[in-house]
């Protein structure tokens with residue numbers, strides 16, 4: 198099997214619930230719920246297996262969408278069983294009308310899930326963007342039953358707008374949550390569908406725009422990373438060029454026992470076409486050269502400053518010894534575009550003088566923390582960082598005047614000016630040792646080749662995930678996917694993208 202080298206997708210506008218409410222207001226009197234329910238019925242009809250359709254309707258407008266869908270499906274002669282746990286009296290007007298229309302069309306509403314040997318599809322219309330707290334009681338039981346029945350009957354579980362129980366702004370499962378096989382989201386994508394618990398709960402994502410051009414009505418809150426963010430830098434190589442045309446990257450890291458981290462970053466930088474890569478090792482007894490990648494120029498950390506660098510990464514396997522702090526301090530006060538990762542971030546978190554120097558330096562700085570490193574930098578715990586990944590990334594970006602990639606499922610990238618993006622590529626194979634070092638090496642390679650800081654970080658993050666995505670189909674991962682394999686796959690994909698100049 199060969200890997201598919203697909204071009205990066207276009208960026209998607211993302212809206213949090215406040216922005217979605219503004220869109221709803223901007224749409225005026227357009228029949229959005231009717232459109233949503235019709236789109237849901239169409240998708241349900243195309244996905245369902247033999248057997249009746251179980252429709253779970255909640256107390257708000259998400260339930261309203263479900264009643265509209267049920268009405269259409271029933272009109273198409275599907276056997277539909279609708280269950281609701283409220284009497285509909287306190288529902289918003291549109292949802293009340295949708296419920297009434299379903300009843301008037303001959304539909305019946307049950308107050309408990311009826312027995313059925315085999316459902317053809319389960320439709321989750323319990324809660325959407327109006328979820329306010331963890332589900333409990335009958336709704337928690339309904340979620341558990343829906344998950345169980347879909348698994349028992351091997352039938353699709355289609356969530357409307359967002360899986361019930363998932364916070365659409367943050368991607369956090371607040372408590373019990375639907376694990377959908379498909380999610381049909383309305384008007385625009387929501388950040389919580391793409392990050393943290395979102396991807397595990399959404400299954401395949403579908404969008405029904407409901408005839409609205411969202412960004413034309415209300416500016417998007419953020420975007421998914423797409424080709425527009427770095428395509429201008431994807432160029433075939435000129436014939437009349439030499440290694441000096443492609444920059445010189447420095448990697449500062451590799452304390453005793455951690456030399457491999459610096460080598461992984463250095464190799465990844467070479468594989469992304471950096472003209473020269475210098476690796477400064479904190480381990481005084483480190484190797485003189487890299488047996489596997491003899492092109493790398495290894496030297497003691499203190500000697501890296503003399504190298505003719507165009508960008509520098511500090512952190513992979515760096516350790517936190519006192520002399521290492523000095524290296525970091527000089528890197529921060531120096532003029533080079535900087536990528537800081539791993540122990541460079543930990544040193545920064547523990548040292549307000551360094552942090553202040555970083556925040557006030559003129560040259561670009563890119564930080565690539567995982568959630569624990571982000572928590573240390575923000576002086577908080579991992580849980581609040583994960584509860585609001587966009588908030589944490591944008592806060593760090595503002596605090597340090599930096600471009601920040603908060604890693605994890607759905608990496609969040611934030612710019613110093615408050616903009617943010619979520620990455621949609623990647624898979625759990627990347628939850629492995631060394632993957633962060635490879636990302637650092639890829640990022641500094643693009644910076645060293647003259648990419649703008651934002652393009653370098655957005656491009657590296659997306660390419661890193663997309664490269665990892667080319668491998669499971671060939672039998673490499675997600676289990677056991679190594680960082681080195683990801684770096685080699687990134688070279689292949691990067692060449693394909695540059696060849697076709699997407």
Ligand SMILES: NC(=O)C1=CN([C@@H]2O[C@H](COP(=O)(O)OP(=O)(O)OC[C@H]3O[C@@H](n4cnc5c(N)ncnc54)[C@H](O)[C@@H]3O)[C@@H](O)[C@H]2O)[C@@H](O)CC1
Pocket residue numbers: 217218220221222229230233255256257258259260261262289323324325326327328329330331332333336357358359383384
């Ligand atoms: N925003 C829009 O323009 C559109 C919204 N539509 C649908 O409307 C949804 C939003 O509707 P709503 O704002 O009514 O919100 P929801 O339908 O998501 O839920 C709100 C209701 O649930 C209750 N609730 C919240 N958390 C609860 C919990 N943990 N346990 C029990 N009850 C809880 C609230 O008190 C309220 O009654 C969207 O997700 C989408 O499905 C669509 O009809 C299309 C247009």
Ligand SMILES: [K+]
Pocket residue numbers: 259321322323324325356357358359360361
């Ligand atoms: K839902």
